[in-house]
Amino acid sequence: MRVKIVDVAREANVSVATVSRVVNNIPLVNEETKERVLEAIKKTGYKPNAIARSLKIQKTNTMGIMIPDITNPYYTEIVRGAEDVCGIYHYNIILSNTDFDPEKEKKSLNVLVEKQCDGIIYVGKDLSAEMQAELIDAPSEVVLGCIPDDSGFLSGVLINNEAAAYELATELIKMGHKKFMLFFDELEEGYIYQERKKGFIKAFDENNIQFDDSRILREKLSLSGGYSMMEEAINSGVDFTCVFCFNDQTALGAIRCAEEMGKKIPEDISICGFNNFWIAEWTRPQITTVAQPMYDIGAIAMRMLIKLCEKDGDRTVKNVYVPHEVHIRGSVAKIDS
Amino acid sequence: MRVKIVDVAREANVSVATVSRVVNNIPLVNEETKERVLEAIKKTGYKPNAIARSLKIQKTNTMGIMIPDITNPYYTEIVRGAEDVCGIYHYNIILSNTDFDPEKEKKSLNVLVEKQCDGIIYVGKDLSAEMQAELIDAPSEVVLGCIPDDSGFLSGVLINNEAAAYELATELIKMGHKKFMLFFDELEEGYIYQERKKGFIKAFDENNIQFDDSRILREKLSLSGGYSMMEEAINSGVDFTCVFCFNDQTALGAIRCAEEMGKKIPEDISICGFNNFWIAEWTRPQITTVAQPMYDIGAIAMRMLIKLCEKDGDRTVKNVYVPHEVHIRGSVAKIDS
DNA sequence: CTGAAAGCGCTTACAG
DNA sequence: CTGAAAGCGCTTACAG
Structure with missing residues (x-):
């Protein structure tokens, strides 16, 4: 049986109210009784029952x-x-x-x-x-x-996902890229998806690059998802020099697939992730990405x-x-x- | 105010006991009253208070x-x-x-x-x-x-950490390695450390390789910890062909440092991790390790x-x-x- | 400064 | 099958 407040009250010869007061550090307790209660707590090994407390104080x-x-x-x-x-x-x-x-x-x-x-x-x-x-x-x-x-x-x-995607895309466009693929989530809609898409479109528009939905691939956003999207992209024969992945895992999977299919990263294909997960600087190549705190x-x-x-x-x-x-x-x- | 059991009791014209019974799916309730209670629950939007319940049932x-x-x-x-x-x-x-x-x-x-x-x-x-x-x-x-x-x-x-370390070490010894470094935890003692050390020593002993404490380096078991241990190891001039890291992060950090210092992995140095974290197959080189479920x-x-x-x-x-x-x-x- | 008592929202013997 | 009542272990006005 766990010891409860009444047990320490008995031990210290005070009321449960008093014990409660010292446990909760409420000032108005006589120094001496407080000592007595503290001792009783130690002796009995009392631990307040937070569930009971929660019920009472509604928190x-x-x-x-x-x-x-x-x-x-x-x-x-x-x-x-x-x-x-x-x-x-x-x-x-x-x-x-x-x-x-x-x-x-x-x-x-x-x-x-x-x-x-x-x-x-x-x-x-x-x-x-x-x-x-x-x-x-x-x-x-x-x-x-x-x-x-x-x-x-x-x-x-x-x-701000839109701004983040916009900035990332703008950087890649500045580097000379015009033909993009996007490796996105299975989930069709969704706030973050929409925002990032807006950002990409804005950057593309500003540079007279056509945004084409057919350049979006969808899969699980994982290492293997990225891998298989890259496989599909390369096999499709579509011409592209850069891919934006929805997260870093996907990007790494895509990198590995491209390498296995004989592509050099980044010489043949530039690949970007998103989020800057903890290992992004430690892979080879290191992953270009947008860091989120x-x-x-x-x-x-x-x-x-x-x-x-x-x-x-x-x-x-x-x-x-x-x-x-x-x-x-x-x-x-x-x-x- | 959250609605409580008494509110739905009133609504359904039954006692709280009855409400409690239907909420907890206790059989002995008349089908009809049960319906009435269920309706009252829906109408009032009642959600049982798990804290109160916990206090009572002591779970x-x-x-x-x-x-x-x-x-x-x-x-x-x-x-x-x-x-x-x-x-x-x-x-x-x-x-x-x-x-x-x-x-x-x-x-x-x-x-x-x-x-x-x-x-x-x-x-x-x-x-x-x-x-x-x-x-x-x-x-x-x-x-x-x-x-x-x-x-x-x-x-x-x-x-079984001892067996795991033993098997890993044995494999590497079979591959011809004799000169090892161990990148271990800052924490001197500890169960897992001891077990693995035993395993390494056993494998070494069986192959007449001297286990030398001076070949153990200690640092935080992280990417940067691994990196700096490798730096120290190489700079120390000690002769080694293989290093056992306490986990995969450490191994990856060590690999990156060695590469930056002009070593080829695995040709110049073989590096092992431990745990088989989710990315171990996706790094280059892939990390040799012991998988734990x-x-x-x-x-x-x-x-x-x-x-x-x-x-x-x-x-x-x-x-x-x-x-x-x-x-x-x-x-x-x-x-x- | 301290205690008796009510009450937090439930469950469950017990009685009917 | 159903309800009145006690009790889970606390806190806190209220009274003294």
Whole structure:
């Protein structure tokens, strides 16, 4: 049997109220009784029951984090940032992998709400109308990661994907590239997809390059997905000198496939990723990419969430755009136009 | 105000007991009243308060997982395996990064216990006597990941590190190597370190190769740690043809440094990692390593933990050794002896 | 400064 | 089949 507050009260010859006061460091306790209680706590090995406490004070000090897949290094970093901030403010994280599956997301949200999470961070590449409604409705506070909420009810932390894609494309165009392929997600629509596509189109337009949907390939955004998209691209006979991959894993897979098919990277094909995952500088060739401050996204989102959960915290709804950065590395090269 | 059980009781004209029964799917409820309650639940949008429930039934259906750093791909996979199993059995995970810091570990354990986690998975490279005592003492159930408990009180899931190191070393010796360097952890002692060292020594002994502590370098086990150990190794002028790194990140860092210093990998130096992280086949050269089934370690540990948390579950204490596998890849080569 | 008592939102013997 | 009531382990007005 775990020892409870009444046991230490008995031991210290005081009421449970008094024990509670010293446990919670409420001042008005006589120094001497406090000592006595502290001793009783040590002697009995008492540990407060946070569940009981939560029920009473209506606050759990636990946050939920819904993330597609913690195994994706991009999301891993976000979780780490969030967890570190949690630690500082004495919160804990319940982690939930959603795999971009709307059913899982719903179930997950439901459980997090039932477990009375003070707040929830929702990370994804898109916010469906349904999820948006559920999140706005949820009794827990909510902050979005990587996506914005257009309703004005939810705050979010993200990069400007359109600008990022635009800048990346512009760099490659400056290097002489005109014929592009895009290795995108299976998922047809989605906020991030749309934004980046806008960015690419803008850059293309400004340089009188035709944006052609047939130059978009779709697959799982993974090493093997990138590999097979490259295989398809080369086999298709389409003429291209540069490919934009939706993330770095995909880019690396594409690089490996191209090499195996006898292409030199970057001499024959320039390949770009996105996100700047932790290993991007350590591959050969190094991966040209757009860095996102993933850790900061998690950390900032969690800070905002905690503010929402504390009285007198800042409740301004806003989208925080964190800086991105284009890194030109060995996987791309200038070409003669 | 969140709607509570009494609200739906009122709405359905029944007692809270009845509502509770239908929510928990307890049979003895009249079909008709059940319908009425279900409707009231839908109408009011009632969601049970899991905290209140937990307090009453003395079970939270949440598990704690203490892991050094979720950002390390090795640990990431373990967490994913654990979380997936949790999902199946309707548990949730509270994630806690401990960074190999005994203070953080203690605090973390404490919080997990206070939050009444039904069970806790402790993952690390070593189990200090102090931690061991605390874990055995903890009112939550505990299963270890990657390390065993020699007291016979705690179950664990892990590979046989000694055998793994032995097999890896034997392979390299067969390839003609005799002069080794070892790139190990800053942390001097520790279970996994000791086991692997034993394995290396055994292989060396069997082949009349002297094991010399001066051939062990110590640094952070990271890309840059590997890089700087290789720098030091080469600059030291010590003669070696093969290096064993404690993990794959370290190996990759070492490979990059060696290349930059004009060495050809694997022709001039053979380099091995450990763990077979997800990208090991996609680097160039590909990394020779020992695969651990990380996902399974997490999944099996969680299964065992859940059994411990359910009545009539299997309470046998045991260490489950999962299979490892040596993968010889492009980062190593035969040499003429 | 301290304690008695109500109440947080549930579940579950117990009685009917 | 259903309900009244006790109790899970805390916190916190309220009274003294």
